[in-house]
Amino acid sequence: xxxxxxxxxxxxxxxxxxxxxxxxxxxxxxxxxxxxxxxxxxxxxxxxxxxxxxxxxxxxxxxxxxxxxxxxxxxxxxxxxxxxxxxxxxxxxxxxxxxxxxxxxxxxxxxxxxxxxxxxxxxxxxxxxxxxxxxxxxxxxxxxxxxxxxxxxxxxxxxxxxxxxxxxxxxxxxxxxxxxxxxxxxxxxxxxxxxxxxxxxxxxxxxxxxxxxxxxxxxxxxxxxxxxxxxxxxxxxxxxxxxxxxxxxxxxxxxxxxxxxxxxxxxxxxxxxxxxxxxxxxxxxxxxxxxxxxxxxxxxxxx
Numbered sequence: 001x002x003x004x005x006x007x008x009x010x011x012x013x014x015x016x017x018x019x020x021x022x023x024x025x026x027x028x029x030x031x032x033x034x035x036x037x038x039x040x041x042x043x044x045x046x047x048x049x050x051x052x053x054x055x056x057x058x059x060x061x062x063x064x065x066x067x068x069x070x071x072x073x074x075x076x077x078x079x080x081x082x083x084x085x086x087x088x089x090x091x092x093x094x095x096x097x098x099x100x101x102x103x104x105x106x107x108x109x110x111x112x113x114x115x116x117x118x119x120x121x122x123x124x125x126x127x128x129x130x131x132x133x134x135x136x137x138x139x140x141x142x143x144x145x146x147x148x149x150x151x152x153x154x155x156x157x158x159x160x161x162x163x164x165x166x167x168x169x170x171x172x173x174x175x176x177x178x179x180x181x182x183x184x185x186x187x188x189x190x191x192x193x194x195x196x197x198x199x200x201x202x203x204x205x206x207x208x209x210x211x212x213x214x215x216x217x218x219x220x221x222x223x224x225x226x227x228x229x230x231x232x233x234x235x236x237x238x239x240x241x242x243x244x245x246x247x248x249x250x251x252x253x254x255x256x257x258x259x260x261x262x263x264x265x266x267x268x269x270x271x272x273x274x275x276x277x278x279x280x281x282x283x284x285x286x287x288x289x290x291x292x293x294x295x296x297x298x299x300x301x302x303x
Contacts, residue, residue, distance in 0.1 A: 001026040001027075001028070001060070001148070001149070001180045002022075002058075002060050002149070003058070004020050004021060004022045004023075004047075004057070004059075005056055005057050006020070006057070007019070007020040007022075007046060007053055007056035007057065007058050008053060008055040008056050009053055015204050016039060016042040017039045017043060018205050019056070019205070020039070022206060026178075027175065028181075029171060029183060029195045030180075030182050031182075031184070031198035032044075032183070032185075032198070032201065033184075033186075033188070033198050033199065034200060034201035035186075037203070038201040038202050038203060038204065039204040039205070040184045041153060042204070044182065046065060047065050047072070047182075048069065048072065048073060048076065048078060048151070049065050049068075049072055061075055061148065075147055075148045075149055076147055076149045076150070077141075077142045077149070078142070078153075079138055079139060079142040081154040081157070081184075085126045085134050087127035088126070090124065091114065091124055091126060091137055092122035094137060095107060095110045095114065095122070098110075098141045099141070099144070102145065105146065106141075106146060110140050110141050110144035113139075113144055114136065114140035118137070118166065120133060120137060120140070132159050132160060132163065135155075135157070136159070139155060139167060142155075143170045143174065149179065149180045149182070150171075150174055150180070151181075151182045152182065152185075154184060154186070155167055157186075164187075164190065168190060171183060171194045175194075181194075188278070192212060195212055198212060198279070200282070200283060200287075202287065207286045208286065210282060212279070215277075216276075218276065218277060219252070219253040219257070219275070220276065220277050221239070221249075221250070221251045221253050221272065221273070221274055222249075222250055222272070222273040222275070223248070223269055223272050224249075224270040224272075225249065225270065226268055226269070227247055229247075233251065234263065237253070237260050257274075
């Protein structure tokens with residue numbers, strides 16, 4: 001549904017995005033992760049045709065994002081990270097205006113989301129809304145559009161906890177309708193709940209694409225062996241050693257649990273702990289306190 005090939009954006013000597021090659025499938029919820037300045041918003045603006053690439057190309061549903069940007073934007077509902085709704089309009093007037101840009105068909109659904117889910121008073125002027133209420137108003141419009149793609153840049157940034165949950169449910173409903181969703185966010189627990197895959201970006205480069213369905217099947221095994229300096233798991237167990245210190249092994253395991261337990265029983269192990277690993281640990285590999293400081297020294301995806 002969305003593809004980029006060597007997509008690059010430079011501003012003079014500053015590189016905002018470097019050689020991004022990526023594919024997003026139809027009906028997928030795809031997360032973009034990374035701190036400010038990592039290239040997430042630049043990527044989104046290049047897809048929308050709001051920026052022109054320095055090199056490479058991007059396409060949406062087979063349409064070139066640079067030469068066919070108007071046609072591309074007809075397929076997309078976009079919620080930017082920074083919102084400035086017209087303050088003199090009422091909430092209803094704002095929804096009516098935005099809906100009219102696509103013919104007005106989405107207005108009833110936008111009003112229903114705003115009033116029933118976001119609990120907004122649409123008779124009030126936008127200037128009287130809090131930052132979170134303005135966010136809710138724009139979210140109601142974004143989710144109401146009958147488009148193929150939703151691009152949400154920090155959709156929960158100004159929301160209270162209950163409204164954040166509402167947004168996640170709306171994302172799940174969009175996926176159920178067959179819409180493709182790009183979800184750019186900083187709250188890893190939210191991304192983990194709704195995304196099928198995530199891309200971790202750093203300083204304009206794509207560092208890792210992770211399938212979260214596969215990751216949810218990952219077990220972490222902390223095993224203490226009796227006086228053993230060397231451990232090798234049989235290949236059929238689908239396990240790999242992450243760390244080995246003395247007689248303690250931390251291993252990643254993706255295979256069935258019973259064959260692993262049967263094998264461990266034959267090894268006379270001293271102790272065993274089984275756990276899971278959340279998205280935060282993967283994110284910390286590239287943005288945590290022990291991440292490699294020089295981004296150029298980190299191997300790119302697929303290398």
